[in-house]
Amino acid sequence: MSSTAHPTDRSAETDQATMDGVLRAAGAAAPALAMIEPAGRADLLVAAADALDAAVDRLVEAADAETGLGTTRLSGEVGRTTGQLRLFASVLHDGAWLEATIDHADADLGRPDVRRQLEPLGPVAVFAASNFPFAFSVAGGDTASALAAGCPVVVKAHPGHPETSAVTAEVLDDALTRAGAPRGTFAMVSGVERGRDLVAHPAIRAVGFTGSVAGGRALFDLAVSRPDPIPFYGELGSLNPVVVTSGAAAARPEEIATGLVGSFTLGVGQFCTKPGVVLVPRGAGLEDAVAAAAAEAAGGRMLTGRIAEGFRDRLGALVDLDGVDVLTGPADQAGAAATPVVLVTDAARLVAEDLLAEECFGPVVVLVRYGEDELADTVAALPSSLTATLHLADDEVEDAGELLAALRDRAGRVIVNGWPTGVAVTWAMHHGGGWPATTNPLHTSVGTTAIRRFLRPVCYQDVPAALLPPALRDDNPLGIPRRVDGRLVL
Amino acid sequence: MSSTAHPTDRSAETDQATMDGVLRAAGAAAPALAMIEPAGRADLLVAAADALDAAVDRLVEAADAETGLGTTRLSGEVGRTTGQLRLFASVLHDGAWLEATIDHADADLGRPDVRRQLEPLGPVAVFAASNFPFAFSVAGGDTASALAAGCPVVVKAHPGHPETSAVTAEVLDDALTRAGAPRGTFAMVSGVERGRDLVAHPAIRAVGFTGSVAGGRALFDLAVSRPDPIPFYGELGSLNPVVVTSGAAAARPEEIATGLVGSFTLGVGQFCTKPGVVLVPRGAGLEDAVAAAAAEAAGGRMLTGRIAEGFRDRLGALVDLDGVDVLTGPADQAGAAATPVVLVTDAARLVAEDLLAEECFGPVVVLVRYGEDELADTVAALPSSLTATLHLADDEVEDAGELLAALRDRAGRVIVNGWPTGVAVTWAMHHGGGWPATTNPLHTSVGTTAIRRFLRPVCYQDVPAALLPPALRDDNPLGIPRRVDGRLVL
Numbered sequence: 007m008s009s010t011a012h013p014t015d016r017s018a019e020t021d022q023a024t025m026d027g028v029l030r031a032a033g034a035a036a037p038a039l040a041m042i043e044p045a046g047r048a049d050l051l052v053a054a055a056d057a058l059d060a061a062v063d064r065l066v067e068a069a070d071a072e073t074g075l076g077t078t079r080l081s082g083e084v085g086r087t088t089g090q091l092r093l094f095a096s097v098l099h100d101g102a103w104l105e106a107t108i109d110h111a112d113a114d115l116g117r118p119d120v121r122r123q124l125e126p127l128g129p130v131a132v133f134a135a136s137n138f139p140f141a142f143s144v145a146g147g148d149t150a151s152a153l154a155a156g157c158p159v160v161v162k163a164h165p166g167h168p169e170t171s172a173v174t175a176e177v178l179d180d181a182l183t184r185a186g187a188p189r190g191t192f193a194m195v196s197g198v199e200r201g202r203d204l205v206a207h208p209a210i211r212a213v214g215f216t217g218s219v220a221g222g223r224a225l226f227d228l229a230v231s232r233p234d235p236i237p238f239y240g241e242l243g244s245l246n247p248v249v250v251t252s253g254a255a256a257a258r259p260e261e262i263a264t265g266l267v268g269s270f271t272l273g274v275g276q277f278c279t280k281p282g283v284v285l286v287p288r289g290a291g292l293e294d295a296v297a298a299a300a301a302e303a304a305g306g307r308m309l310t311g312r313i314a315e316g317f318r319d320r321l322g323a324l325v326d327l328d329g330v331d332v333l334t335g336p337a338d339q340a341g342a343a344a345t346p347v348v349l350v351t352d353a354a355r356l357v358a359e360d361l362l363a364e365e366c367f368g369p370v371v372v373l374v375r376y377g378e379d380e381l382a383d384t385v386a387a388l389p390s391s392l393t394a395t396l397h398l399a400d401d402e403v404e405d406a407g408e409l410l411a412a413l414r415d416r417a418g419r420v421i422v423n424g425w426p427t428g429v430a431v432t433w434a435m436h437h438g439g440g441w442p443a444t445t446n447p448l449h450t451s452v453g454t455t456a457i458r459r460f461l462r463p464v465c466y467q468d469v470p471a472a473l474l475p476p477a478l479r480d481d482n483p484l485g486i487p488r489r490v491d492g493r494l495v496l
Numbered sequence: 497m498s499s500t501a502h503p504t505d506r507s508a509e510t511d512q513a514t515m516d517g518v519l520r521a522a523g524a525a526a527p528a529l530a531m532i533e534p535a536g537r538a539d540l541l542v543a544a545a546d547a548l549d550a551a552v553d554r555l556v557e558a559a560d561a562e563t564g565l566g567t568t569r570l571s572g573e574v575g576r577t578t579g580q581l582r583l584f585a586s587v588l589h590d591g592a593w594l595e596a597t598i599d600h601a602d603a604d605l606g607r608p609d610v611r612r613q614l615e616p617l618g619p620v621a622v623f624a625a626s627n628f629p630f631a632f633s634v635a636g637g638d639t640a641s642a643l644a645a646g647c648p649v650v651v652k653a654h655p656g657h658p659e660t661s662a663v664t665a666e667v668l669d670d671a672l673t674r675a676g677a678p679r680g681t682f683a684m685v686s687g688v689e690r691g692r693d694l695v696a697h698p699a700i701r702a703v704g705f706t707g708s709v710a711g712g713r714a715l716f717d718l719a720v721s722r723p724d725p726i727p728f729y730g731e732l733g734s735l736n737p738v739v740v741t742s743g744a745a746a747a748r749p750e751e752i753a754t755g756l757v758g759s760f761t762l763g764v765g766q767f768c769t770k771p772g773v774v775l776v777p778r779g780a781g782l783e784d785a786v787a788a789a790a791a792e793a794a795g796g797r798m799l800t801g802r803i804a805e806g807f808r809d810r811l812g813a814l815v816d817l818d819g820v821d822v823l824t825g826p827a828d829q830a831g832a833a834a835t836p837v838v839l840v841t842d843a844a845r846l847v848a849e850d851l852l853a854e855e856c857f858g859p860v861v862v863l864v865r866y867g868e869d870e871l872a873d874t875v876a877a878l879p880s881s882l883t884a885t886l887h888l889a890d891d892e893v894e895d896a897g898e899l900l901a902a903l904r905d906r907a908g909r910v911i912v913n914g915w916p917t918g919v920a921v922t923w924a925m926h927h928g929g930g931w932p933a934t935t936n937p938l939h940t941s942v943g944t945t946a947i948r949r950f951l952r953p954v955c956y957q958d959v960p961a962a963l964l965p966p967a968l969r970d971d972n973p974l975g976i977p978r979r980v981d982g983r984l985v986l
Contacts, residue, residue: 037901037905096982100982102979102984105945107923107924108924109920109922109923109924109925117920117922118911118914118918118920120920120922120924120925121924122924122925122926122943125904127937127938226720226725227720227721230716230717230720230725231717233931234930234931234932235716235720235931235935237936237937237938403960403962403963404962406963407963410959410963411527414615414954415527417954418952418953418954418955419954419955419956419957420954420955420956420957420959421608421957421958421959422957422958422959422960422963423958424608424957424958428608430599430607430608430610432599432607432610432982433597433599433979433981433982434597434598434599434610434611434612434955434979435599435610435612435955436612436953436954436955438952438953440724440952441723441724441725442724445725446727447617447727447952448617448727448948448949448951448952448953449953450953453612455595455953458938459938461938462908462928462930462937462938463908463926463928463938463939463940463945464904464907464908464909464910464926465908465909465910465924465925465926466909466910467909467910467911467912467914468911468912468913468914469900469910469911469912470893470912472893472894473893473896473897473900473912487984489592489923489924491923492586492590492922492923494592494977494984494986496984496986
């Protein structure tokens with residue numbers, strides 16, 4: 007069995023007959039996959055992780071040729087991807103994800119016996135991202151969490167790394183099949199039109215997307231304009247503001263400058279969590295330290311020619327704005343590579359210019375000089391982001407509550423005295439935010455709770471024990487935490 | 497303070513200046529309300545419940561005059577409404593709703609300290625329903641769960657009971673204000689256009705809606721076409737199918753007939769959980785028992801003239817369909833009252849006719865005769881509903897797994913040998929389903945987890961203890977259940 011269309015031409019648009027077969031198979035797989043107990047689904051995830059780890063050399067070779075991200079970073083990303091699959095296996099074993107809840111009948115109140123657990127939504131379409139060819143691509147977080155939830159997955163491959171996608175799909179599909187996953191559990195398709203077809207298809211019950219605001223909005227609009235709208239979980243664009251207080255700027259300018267440059271140039275600035283604007287206290291001289299650090303930072307090849315072109319265009323537009331100056335780096339860039347750029351402007355410009363508040367994908371950061379009396383209004387004018395970061399001195403902590411709250415209101419994750427680029431895959435992580443960071447502020451695409459996007463509650467009323475799912479039987483055969491008659495029981 | 501527009505003309509459209517003030521106040525209240533600790537918000541809910549209970553006579557008098565639902569039912573509904581407010585107070589005290597999660601730093605893995613909890617989304621617009629003038633109206637489940645979440649609420653009153661709405665709003669607003677809620681925590685507006693304005697307004701961060709498919713779809717479309725789309729939680733229309741097996745029909749025909757008639761005529765058939773179609777085994781004679789029971793059932797005045805007219809029109813269209821016969825009741829109805837009607841048809845008609853698979857709001861049920869070989873396909877053709885019910889005999893339980901799973905795939909709640917109309921307000925309840933039952937299959941509008949609709953996760957990375965919210969401090973000052981380093985701790 008091969009669910010990967012067009013093995014000989016990796017980037018060709020999947021043909022209609024193949025699409026039909028893929029979607030029919032995904033629909034047929036849904037009930038079969040849902041019937042596999044959580045521990046069995048965990049085994050599928052671990053088998054996939056093992057197979058991907060075993061294929062790491064092939065995967066990294068393909069990805070390095072297509073993305074230029076380097077073998078060190080890419081090997082690490084394969085590890086992150088397989089670690090994520092294994093983490094979701096542990097989530098399945100833990101069992102709390104089922105949110106199993108039992109309210110026994112209460113004759114006095116005339117209440118029936120009512121029990122609830124979460125169940126898979128059905129086939130999920132996953133749109134792979136360009137910037138993480140493993141962790142946010144074919145076998146990435148959306149795929150891992152959807153499979154963990156018991157939902158078949160159809161991936162729309164990113165055209166930026168077709169060969170990497172094909173190899174990953176082949177390894178994943180083979181591992182799942184050999185581990186006993188139902189036929190149709192996983193498939194991959196290619197082509198912009200095929201992506202639209204996926205979102206509109208009746209068999210697809212939810213969408214995971216990572217990409218641009220324009221592309222994400224178009225697919226979101228399609229998902230919600232269906233006769234039967236479906237949940238669309240899109241991560242689009244994020245400014246990721248940083249605020250440096252006067253105390254922090256005075257206490258550790260070089261440390262902040264070095265950290266900032268490392269953060270905004272990581273992966274050639276192609277992280278969704280790249281800090282895009284940094285509010286620096288006017289007159290504190292932090293600009294000099296940043297300029298010095300940036301002058302030593304390396305650029306690199308961007309992921310695709312189209313992304314490099316987009317970076318050049320956006321950078322040019324930023325530089326053309328009134329009151330925006332180039333602190334370091336070439337304002338004119340050419341070719342497939344990009345060199346780090348630091349721009350500088352004033353708080354009033356950030357508030358007035360929409361363009362300054364939009365993500366610019368690539369190694370550029372805008373330092374925004376503020377006076378103390380401008381800070382609150384400037385923060386209030388920021389769009390919602392995945393992250394917001396605050397650098398402050400120890401003796402400022404006590405009075406920082408209001409500022410931190412203002413940043414929290416504009417982000418899904420607040421960071422103090424650190425950098426937002428790294429996203430730990432853990433139980434407490436949240437990778438989300440208000441529009442335009444995501445299309446749905448309630449959910450995350452990184453961390454264990456990402457599984458919740460692909461699950462729906464089902465309530466069982468007066469259902470005989472023999473017909474109840476295991477998680478809801480009185481004897482708790484899965485041994486999972488549950489809420490029984492209003493009380494949590496481990 | 498009065499947030500109720502036009503105290504002298506209860507149903508007039510709220511004017512623009514009042515709207516502006518209401519939305520400004522809601523926006524201003526959001527951070528203040530969010531800062532009140534859960535226990536303090538619980539006190540607000542209990543104060544509201546106490547005040548509504550104290551005003552029960554006034555409330556019931558107003559509602560009976562406007563809806564004709566009767567004082568017994570309406571008193572009970574006030575109790576349900578205040579019980580719901582108190583249940584959310586207990587949810588706030590319990591604390592698990594915060595989903596507090598702590599992952600301590602791991603130096604070996606290079607991981608920062610990461611902590612997550614849920615926080616209020618911001619001002620919520622609530623569209624009241626006609627059929628529950630208390631429990632799904634001004635102080636109903638959407639309002640209770642949004643306030644519990646820490647979100648200010650602006651209710652769009654239902655025009656079917658303007659006086660009831662105004663009295664409820666006055667009591668609720670007064671109770672909240674006297675208990676110390678920030679100004680702007682609650683307000684009510686009126687008018688169709690004002691409802692649209694609410695959904696489109698930048699201050700509103702989510703919408704709760706209960707009503708028709710047409711009205712819900714229009715507002716859903718508005719919410720998702722905003723420059724910044726917002727979550728829209730709509731409960732629209734539900735068919736609530738029932739399947740009676742041959743064993744059940746043979747074993748207890750009268751009991752099923754009596755139960756069914758009681759269920760589909762409850763509240764003059766104006767429940768979102770009214771069973772709309774009942775699949776009965778062909779030739780088992782259950783029709784006769786249903787006809788006998790229905791002949792003794794009382795009709796009654798419908799909620800509004802418009803609803804009565806809608807019922808007459810829809811009933812007429814159903815009766816005009818080929819292969820649909822009237823078993824009992826008048827096919828032609830007139831005036832504000834409605835008389836119970838039982839229609840009968842064949843499984844092939846249900847599969848072929850879209851109209852038979854749509855909700856008909858009012859006291860009508862369609863018996864659908866099936867042969868054993870038709871059952872699976874007929875169930876597969878049913879739309880998603882809030883509920884699906886199975887009546888079966890004891891000796892059929894063992895083999896009913898597949899049928900129950902098919903019903904579960906089309907409903908948010910499955911009921912065995914009972915009736916769907918009652919919806920217990922408990923921890924395990926789920927009141928939701930796929931389109932068109934709701935606009936979002938992941939969430940419920942009844943039961944304790946309804947609070948989740950109005951909360952977003954926020955992650956705190958390396959945030960000093962002094963700046964952490966109480967739920968995320970190491971010493972757990974709220975004494976709530978949390979997940980710490982991957983393990984649930986009570």
